[in-house]
Amino acid sequence: MAQPPAIMVVGMAGSGKTTFMQRLNAHLHEKKEPPYIVNLDPAVKNVPFDRHIDIRDSVNYKQVMKQYVPSDPSVKVRGLPVVVRLANGIDQVIGILEKRAPTISRILVDTPGQIECFVWSASGAIVTDALASSFPTVLAYVIDTPRTTSTSTFMSNMLYACSILYKTKLPMIIVFNKTDVQDAAFAKEWMTDFEAFQAALRQEEEKEDGSNSGYMSSLMNSMSLMLDEFYNHLDVVSVSSMTGAGIDDFFKAVDSKVEEYKKDYLPELEKARKEREEKKKDDQNEQLDRLMSDMKMSGSTSRKPKKDVKISASEPEIDTLSDAADSDDELMEGDQDVEDNTNDGRMGDDSLVDRYERALHPDGRQDDVADESFMRYLNAPR
Numbered sequence: 422m423a424q425p426p427a428i429m430v431v432g433m434a435g436s437g438k439t440t441f442m443q444r445l446n447a448h449l450h451e452k453k454e455p456p457y458i459v460n461l462d463p464a465v466k467n468v469p470f471d472r473h474i475d476i477r478d479s480v481n482y483k484q485v486m487k488q489y490v491p492s493d494p495s496v497k498v499r500g501l502p503v504v505v506r507l508a509n510g511i512d513q514v515i516g517i518l519e520k521r522a523p524t525i526s527r528i529l530v531d532t533p534g535q536i537e538c539f540v541w542s543a544s545g546a547i548v549t550d551a552l553a554s555s556f557p558t559v560l561a562y563v564i565d566t567p568r569t570t571s572t573s574t575f576m577s578n579m580l581y582a583c584s585i586l587y588k589t590k591l592p593m594i595i596v597f598n599k600t601d602v603q604d605a606a607f608a609k610e611w612m613t614d615f616e617a618f619q620a621a622l623r624q625e626e627e628k629e630d631g632s633n634s635g636y637m638s639s640l641m642n643s644m645s646l647m648l649d650e651f652y653n654h655l656d657v658v659s660v661s662s663m664t665g666a667g668i669d670d671f672f673k674a675v676d677s678k679v680e681e682y683k684k685d686y687l688p689e690l691e692k693a694r695k696e697r698e699e700k701k702k703d704d705q706n707e708q709l710d711r712l713m714s715d716m717k718m719s720g721s722t723s724r725k726p727k728k729d730v731k732i733s734a735s736e737p738e739i740d741t742l743s744d745a746a747d748s749d750d751e752l753m754e755g756d757q758d759v760e761d762n763t764n765d766g767r768m769g770d771d772s773l774v775d776r777y778e779r780a781l782h783p784d785g786r787q788d789d790v791a792d793e794s795f796m797r798y799l800n801a802p803r
């Protein structure tokens with residue numbers, strides 16, 4: 422039976438992610454196609470809809486923050502320890518989702534407001550990879566349209582979306598939200614007509630008191646040229662989470678992105694999984710060979726086990742999301758502190774360490790998940 426699509430809602434703080442989730446939920450309930458809801462935002466105060474899995478049940482946000490946030494005020498990655506906990510518990514989440522899959526139409530995933538922690542940490546990558554390996558996963562990047570009417574805010578939003586697309590390589594839909602307040606026609610035009618964007622830039626330059634320097638507009642000019650290619654990979658919809666306008670269009674866009682996932686992403690994912698399994702088998706055989714030759718060499722002399730090699734009985738077992746991650750000293754890209762997470766023995770075919778390694782070495786990861794549609798584009802000879 423086909424797996425239900427997972428819609429992962431991302432976007433800057435205040436863009437309306439939670440309200441958008443609430444609208445999607447109401448819409449699907451109305452159609453008698455209730456979704457399965459996962460809240461991965463530990464800091465959200467009120468979740469205005471029933472959720473089936475809620476990270477807040479397992480993570481005491483305030484406590485984690487107290488425990489892990491360094492006193493140095495310059496350290497701004499406050500959401501990071503929570504994302505590490507998510508990564509360590511993601512297999513349980515996937516396990517539950519897989520059990521429920523036959524009875525649900527869609528999975529809706531709300532992500533932490535601190536988007537950079539989620540998208541750019543190794544743990545965030547583990548969460549998205551795990552989800553995308555099990556379900557057709559689509560990213561919905563929510564934009565606060567009324568706050569995007571200036572060329573510079575529009576550009577920074579697009580650059581952010583672009584960087585997320587490059588990082589996750591998952592099919593993405595741009596959702597211009599709050600269109601009850603501000604029509605998104607201007608933004609769609611800027612995305613399809615380069616000259617219209619240039620004209621808006623010029624207009625802003627004339628209006629400005631000089632703060633929008635020539636340097637700034639020339640920078641944005643060049644960036645918009647670069648982004649032109651990126652726009653081709655996106656579906657764009659305008660919605661109002663308040664009124665419900667445009668939600669049908671959004672679900673149509675999801676259907677088309679799911680097809681893209683099946684056509685381009687899934688085969689590559691399966692290929693990568695097979696390669697990993699084969700490599701694992703080779704490694705096991707190699708280890709077995711080594712063990713055999715070791716035994717031959719040692720002959721009849723019995724070896725006493727080294728005292729300090731015993732497996733500590735006090736090592737905490739990972740049973741639930743809440744006691745999952747005590748080794749949270751993470752882990753933006755580049756950190757290597759994964760030794761404590763050697764677990765794994767849970768579901769899935771690789772350990773958390775393997776996954777961290779892949780997440781931390783994007784080049785390796787490209788080999789693994791090479792070629793999905795966006796990758797194909799990236800690697801295509803030009």
Ligand SMILES: Nc1nc2c(ncn2[C@@H]2O[C@H](COP(=O)(O)OP(=O)(O)OP(=O)(O)O)[C@@H](O)[C@H]2O)c(=O)[nH]1
Pocket residue numbers: 432433434435436437438439440441462465533534535598599600601602660661662663664
């Ligand atoms: N007018 C209007 N307001 C909206 C819409 N969607 C969201 N809002 C408002 O925007 C504000 C932020 O919405 P949230 O859903 O909390 O945004 P969020 O992205 O989840 O915020 P974080 O959890 O901080 O990242 C709230 O005041 C919402 O009522 C919309 O479609 N129209």
